[in-house]
Amino acid sequence: MAHEHKLEIFRGALKFKSNVSKIWGVFIVLSIVTVVEVALGIIRPAFLVEHHFLALKLLNWIFIILTLFKAYYITWDFMHMRDETSGLRRAVIWTAVFLIIYLVTLILIEGDYIFEVYKNGYIKFDF
Amino acid sequence: MEATVVKTGTEGKTWGGGNDPLKASYGKMMMWFFILSDALTFSGFLASYGFSRFKFVDAWPIPDEVFTHFPFLHGVDAPMYYVAFMTFVLIFSSVTMVLAVDAGHKMKQNKVIFYLFLTIIGGLIFLGSQAWEWATFIKGDYGAIETKGGQIVQFLDKDGERVALRDFAALATGERTEQTKENGIWYKEEAEYYPSVSFEQVKAGFLANDNLLVRIQHKDEHGHHIVLNREESIAKVVNDGVLVVEGANLRHNEYGHPLFADFFFFITGFHGFHVATGVLINCIIFFNVILGTYERRGSYEMVEKVGLYWHFVDLVWVFVFTFFYLV
Numbered sequence: 437m438a439h440e441h442k443l444e445i446f447r448g449a450l451k452f453k454s455n456v457s458k459i460w461g462v463f464i465v466l467s468i469v470t471v472v473e474v475a476l477g478i479i480r481p482a483f484l485v486e487h488h489f490l491a492l493k494l495l496n497w498i499f500i501i502l503t504l505f506k507a508y509y510i511t512w513d514f515m516h517m518r519d520e521t522s523g524l525r526r527a528v529i530w531t532a533v534f535l536i537i538y539l540v541t542l543i544l545i546e547g548d549y550i551f552e553v554y555k556n557g558y559i560k561f562d563f
Numbered sequence: 564m565e566a567t568v569v570k571t572g573t574e575g576k577t578w579g580g581g582n583d584p585l586k587a588s589y590g591k592m593m594m595w596f597f598i599l600s601d602a603l604t605f606s607g608f609l610a611s612y613g614f615s616r617f618k619f620v621d622a623w624p625i626p627d628e629v630f631t632h633f634p635f636l637h638g639v640d641a642p643m644y645y646v647a648f649m650t651f652v653l654i655f656s657s658v659t660m661v662l663a664v665d666a667g668h669k670m671k672q673n674k675v676i677f678y679l680f681l682t683i684i685g686g687l688i689f690l691g692s693q694a695w696e697w698a699t700f701i702k703g704d705y706g707a708i709e710t711k712g713g714q715i716v717q718f719l720d721k722d723g724e725r726v727a728l729r730d731f732a733a734l735a736t737g738e739r740t741e742q743t744k745e746n747g748i749w750y751k752e753e754a755e756y757y758p759s760v761s762f763e764q765v766k767a768g769f770l771a772n773d774n775l776l777v778r779i780q781h782k783d784e785h786g787h788h789i790v791l792n793r794e795e796s797i798a799k800v801v802n803d804g805v806l807v808v809e810g811a812n813l814r815h816n817e818y819g820h821p822l823f824a825d826f827f828f829f830i831t832g833f834h835g836f837h838v839a840t841g842v843l844i845n846c847i848i849f850f851n852v853i854l855g856t857y858e859r860r861g862s863y864e865m866v867e868k869v870g871l872y873w874h875f876v877d878l879v880w881v882f883v884f885t886f887f888y889l890v
Contacts, residue, residue: 455665463658467651474647477627477889485786496890503885507878514661514874516867524585524592528599536606543610547617554618 442518445509462513469502491548594868598875601837605879608833609886612826622714622780624819625788626888632699646888649692650880653838656685657877660845664870667863672852675866679849682873686842693835700827703810706758707817708765708777710803715819716777718769719790728807731775732760733767758807765807769800780819827887834883837876844869 441455445462452458476484476495484495492500512518517525585592616623626643633641663678706728708716718726741757769775777796778788791799808817816824848869857863 456662459658459661459665463654466654470647470650470654473885473889474643477643480627499885499889503881506881510657510874510878510881514657514877515871516664521584521586524587524595527585528595532599532602532606535603536610539606540610540613543614544617547614548620550618551620555621 441516445513458513462509466506466509469506473499473502588864590868591864591871594871598871601875602879605830605833605882608826608830609882612830612886615820615822615826619820619822621782622820623782624816624823625786629700629818629823630696630888631704634695643888645692645696646884649689649696650884652685652689652692653877653880656682656689657874659685660870660873664863664867667857667866670858670863672855672858675852675863676849679845679852679866683842683845683849686838686845686873690835690838690842693831693838697828697831700824701810701812703808703817705817706760706807706809708762708800708804709806709808709815710799711805712803713821714780714803715808715817716779716799716804717788717817719776719778721774721776723790726775728758728760728765728809731768731772732764733771734760734764736764736767758809760807762804762807766800766804770797830883831887834876834879837879841869841873841876845873 441458443453443455443458444451445458445465450461452461476498480495484498485493487494489497511529517529587595628642630646631640631642633639633645659678659681663675663682666674666678704727705717705725707718710716718728718731720726773793775796776790776793777799778790779799781789783789806815808815810817811824811827813821813825813828815821818824848866851857852863852866857865
């Protein structure tokens, strides 16, 4: 079995000489992102906490985006999704992404609705 | 198998079989689809966590105030450092796994053994850390009072620092006695768990100490729990308080809403179960590599398939870390 590895990350901005050095490069990228997440989680900058976008704090959006960034590199480079055929890649990724977005959107809207009912409805949750 | 002589007349045709358009072996492809379904299971759990959190969004515990411990550092406020350490352990064991897969492609048996060994060690460190994290969470920290409506009331001093129940409870009064079979009616036994102080002791100690205030589960517009003044605090404890809560279990949770503890146990537990099975499977593959099974087979693809599962466990942790500890 011949295994061809694509050795570029960041859309070709960073090209590694061998698969092993690519693995270490991705590890460094993931570590930096984790350190940034933890630092932001401890500092919690006031600006990012007080400003909201689509009912979520900016800080939480940053966490979610950084998480998806990490997930992308784990899947693409550690799990070798980058080297698979586009058919397999789409069968797995598109299915998951579509179903998860669908589920999360509906469930969170419903949760927010129930929150409003508890808050403004007749039954109080404050005793 | 070339030895089969039966011909169907469809060789070389698109639907004649023998084509693999995805260019992946059966086992690897099925591992991918197993991972897909498992990812949907985890998303279901995390989405239901999000549902409950949105439902009680103004009364949810603040993770930074819950996970503040680090092993061997007692009394040091270290929010999230330990769980960040756990994240690094898991990412690093993912790296050693992918190095093992790479060594397998090059048919280097000894390197595969070495890297798989490191991966297993990383998995065990993670599992141990999680056990410690659970034990700390279950044991609790300051203790709290639960009201008859199921709300958690926590105690603060005048400077806004948390105060532990054991530090102010009037131990001389109203000790809680355990219900035993001998003095019970019928065979009624102790139903609830047994905190170190009774509610009466906490109430007496709270009334005797003018420095103490309480804060309630609901949060103000800045996301801090609302602190009541002394008169309101006394009214809250005397009128509404019923139960002492220390630590967390499936029914009571001193950190705030019980659902927080339920989801914590359920989701991190389910993830920990995945890590445990991952370590087990890694061990099986590890011994197979030592025995030379894949060397004789001429392919280390089994290491790659197990590697996919192991990376998936890491992938899930990345999301659990974000949604339980950061957001």
